[in-house]
Amino acid sequence: EHERRWWKEGVVYQIYPRSFADSNGDGIGDVRGIINHLDYLKWLGIDIVWLNPIYRSPNDDNGYDISDYRSIMEDFGTMSDFDELLTGLHDRGIRLIMDLVVNHTSDEHQWFIESRKSRDNPYRNYYIWRPPAADGGVPNDWQSFFEGPAWDFDEATGEYYLHLFSKKQPDLNWENERVREEVYDLMGFWLDKGIDGFRMDVINLISKRPGLPNSRKGSTSRIVGGEHFINGPRLEAYLSQLRGKVLDGRDIMTVGETPDVTPEIGLRYVGKEQGALNMLFSFEHMDIDFGKGGSWDIDSWTPAELFSIFARWQMALNGKGWNSLFLNNHDQPRQVSRFGDDGVYRNRSAKLLALFLHTLQGTPYVYQGEEIGMANVPFTSIDECRDISSRNYWKRAVQEGQNKEEVFRRILYRGRDNARTPMQWNDSPHAGFSSVEPWIACNPDYHRINVSMQKTQEDSILWFYRRLIALRKVHPVFAYGSFEEIAGSSGGLIAYRREDGPSQETLLVVLNWSGDQAVQSPAVNRAIKETEGDRILLTSCEDDPNRLTALAAGEPFLPWEAVAILCD
Ligand code: TEU
Numbered sequence: 229e230h231e232r233r234w235w236k237e238g239v240v241y242q243i244y245p246r247s248f249a250d251s252n253g254d255g256i257g258d259v260r261g262i263i264n265h266l267d268y269l270k271w272l273g274i275d276i277v278w279l280n281p282i283y284r285s286p287n288d289d290n291g292y293d294i295s296d297y298r299s300i301m302e303d304f305g306t307m308s309d310f311d312e313l314l315t316g317l318h319d320r321g322i323r324l325i326m327d328l329v330v331n332h333t334s335d336e337h338q339w340f341i342e343s344r345k346s347r348d349n350p351y352r353n354y355y356i357w358r359p360p361a362a363d364g365g366v367p368n369d370w371q372s373f374f375e376g377p378a379w380d381f382d383e384a385t386g387e388y389y390l391h392l393f394s395k396k397q398p399d400l401n402w403e404n405e406r407v408r409e410e411v412y413d414l415m416g417f418w419l420d421k422g423i424d425g426f427r428m429d430v431i432n433l434i435s436k437r438p439g440l441p442n443s444r445k446g447s448t449s450r451i452v453g454g455e456h457f458i459n460g461p462r463l464e465a466y467l468s469q470l471r472g473k474v475l476d477g478r479d480i481m482t483v484g485e486t487p488d489v490t491p492e493i494g495l496r497y498v499g500k501e502q503g504a505l506n507m508l509f510s511f512e513h514m515d516i517d518f519g520k521g522g523s524w525d526i527d528s529w530t531p532a533e534l535f536s537i538f539a540r541w542q543m544a545l546n547g548k549g550w551n552s553l554f555l556n557n558h559d560q561p562r563q564v565s566r567f568g569d570d571g572v573y574r575n576r577s578a579k580l581l582a583l584f585l586h587t588l589q590g591t592p593y594v595y596q597g598e599e600i601g602m603a604n605v606p607f608t609s610i611d612e613c614r615d616i617s618s619r620n621y622w623k624r625a626v627q628e629g630q631n632k633e634e635v636f637r638r639i640l641y642r643g644r645d646n647a648r649t650p651m652q653w654n655d656s657p658h659a660g661f662s663s664v665e666p667w668i669a670c671n672p673d674y675h676r677i678n679v680s681m682q683k684t685q686e687d688s689i690l691w692f693y694r695r696l697i698a699l700r701k702v703h704p705v706f707a708y709g710s711f712e713e714i715a716g717s718s719g720g721l722i723a724y725r726r727e728d729g730p731s732q733e734t735l736l737v738v739l740n741w742s743g744d745q746a747v748q749s750p751a752v753n754r755a756i757k758e759t760e761g762d763r764i765l766l767t768s769c770e771d772d773p774n775r776l777t778a779l780a781a782g783e784p785f786l787p788w789e790a791v792a793i794l795c796d
Pocket residue numbers: 289292329373393429430485487523558559560617644
C-alpha cells in the first residue's frame with residue numbers, strides 16, 4: 229500500500245553544529261567536531277543527518293541569516309571539512325540533508341548590499357521594498373516573529389524593507405523570477421556535491437499576498453498579518469516550479485518547515501499526487517501550550533489533547549502523504565522537560581516519549597541530546613541567554629513595564645536556548661564539548677546526564693533509543709503500519725494499534741503518560757488480553773517476563789510505563 233522509500237524507513241538525527249562538538253578549542257562547535265563523532269552516530273543507528281545551517285553568516289540568528297550560500301561559516305570550518313563530513317557520513321551509510329533558508333537572507337548578503345544601494349539597482353527587486361505610508365510610517369501593520377514591526381526604514385533610499393524575522397534577515401522577493409532561479413541554482417550546487425536533500429526553513433512563508441494588505445480584523449493568525457504571508461496565494465505554484473526545476477528525477481528527501489498548517493493544508497504540499505515535498509514539520513502539537521497572547525503566553529495542555537493532534541495527522545495522511553515525527557528541535561524546549569518529567573521520572577518519561585514517537589506512522593527525528601534525556605536549562609539571568617528571539621522579547625516586555633520575573637519565567641519555559649546548550653558528551657569540564665568556556669554555558673546537569681555514562685548503562689535512555697532505532701529496521705510495522713486509536717483511553721492512559729498487511733505484523737502500544745498509576749479501561753484491557761502469547765518488545769520500565777500476563781490480568785500501569793507489544 230505504501231511505496232517503500234528510504235526516507236520513510238530511516239531515523240533522522242538533527243545536529244545543531246554550534247553546540248555539537250568543538251574540535252579546535254574556540255568554544256564553538258564545528259564541522260570537524262561532527263566528523264570526530266561519526267562513529268557515535270553509527271553506533272546509535274540513525275540513518276539520516278539533518279544539519280542546521282553551516283553557511284557563511286554574521287550569526288544574528290545562529291546561521292539562519294546567510295550571507296553566502298556557497299561557503300561554510302568560518303567558525304565552522306572550510307569547504308574541504310564539509311566534503312570530508314559528507315564522505316564520512318556516506319561511508320557509514322548515513323545520508324545528509326541540509327537546511328535551506330530561502331525565505332530571507334542576511335542583510336550582509338551581496339544581493340542585499342546591492343539592493344539597498346539605490347532604487348534602480350539591478351538587485352533592488354530581490355527584496356521587498358515599499359515607500360513609507362502617507363504619514364511616513366511603516367507600509368503596513370505586519371509584525372515580525374522576533375518582535376516589533378516587520379519593516380525597517382533604510383535612510384539611503386528612503387524606503388522600508390520587509391523582514392518577517394530579525395531586521396538582519398530581509399525577506400527575499402519570490403515574485404521575482406531571478407530570485408527563484410538563484411534558489412534553484414544554489415540547491416543544484418549542494419545537490420551536485422552529493423547531499424541527500426533539504427529541510428526547507430519556513431517554506432510556507434515565501435509567498436506574500438500581492439498588494440501587501442494590512443492584517444484582517446478578526447484574523448486568528450498567530451502573528452499580525454500572518455493571513456497574508458503564511459500559506460500565501462502563490463506558494464503552491466512556487467513549490468511546483470521548484471519541484472520541476474530541481475527535485476524531480478533525483479533520489480532525495482525534502483521536508484518543509486511549515487508553521488500554521490492543518491492536515492488539509494499540509495496535504496497540498498506533501499500529498500502524493502500534487503505535493504512537491506516528501507513531508508513537512510507541522511506545529512499544531514508544538515503550539516499546544518500557547519495562550520491567547522501567542523507563543524510567550526503559556527497555557528496548560530494535557531497528554532490526551534497532544535495525542536489527539538497526532539492521531540488526527542496520522543489518520544489524515546495515511547496513504548496520502550507522510551508525517552514527520554518530532555517533539556522538540558533547536559527552536560523548542562527540551563521534550564523531557566515539556567512533555568515528560570525531568571525530575572524523579574526523567575528516565576522513564578524520556579523513554580515513554582521516545583517509544584511514542586517511534587511507534588507512529590512517519591519518519592522520527594531525534595534532536596541532539598534528546599537521546600540522553602537532556603533537559604531545560606536553569607538560566608539565572610537574561611545575560612546568560614543568547615537567542616535573539618528571547619532577548620528581543622525581554623527587551624520589549626521590560627520596556628513596556630511588564631513584570632520581569634514573569635517575563636523571565638516564560639523565557640525559562642519557552643526559550644530556544646533550552647535546546648542550544650552544548651551536547652553533553654561526558655563529565656569532564658564543559659561536558660567534553662570543548663576545552664574552553666563555550667559560546668553558551670553548559671547545562672550544569674551534565675555531571676549526571678551525559679553520553680559516556682549512559683553508554684555503560686544498558687538500561688539508560690541512550691540504549692533505549694539505540695534499541696528502538698534497531699527495531700525499526702527489523703519490523704516494517706514501525707514505519708508503514710496503519711494507525712488506529714483504541715477508544716476508551718482516559719487520563720494519561722493512551723493506546724493505539726499499528727497494522728502492517730505485507731508483514732502481517734501488529735503492534736499494540738500502551739502509554740501511561742503521567743506520574744500516577746493508571747487503572748486500565750475495559751477497552752485497553754481487552755486489547756492487551758488479545759495479545760496473549762505475544763511479547764513486550766520494548767518497555768520504559770525494567771524488563772519483566774511476567775509483565776504482559778500481569779497487565780492482561782488487569783494490573784494498573786505504573787507511572788510513565790510505556791509498552792510496545794508485537795503480535796506476529
Ligand atoms: O523557525 C521558524 C519559526 O517559525 C520560528 O521562528 C518559531 O516561531 C520560533 O522559533 C518558536 O520559538 C525557523 C528556524 O527553525 C529558526 O531557528 C529561525 O530562527 C527562523 O526560521 C528564521 O530563519
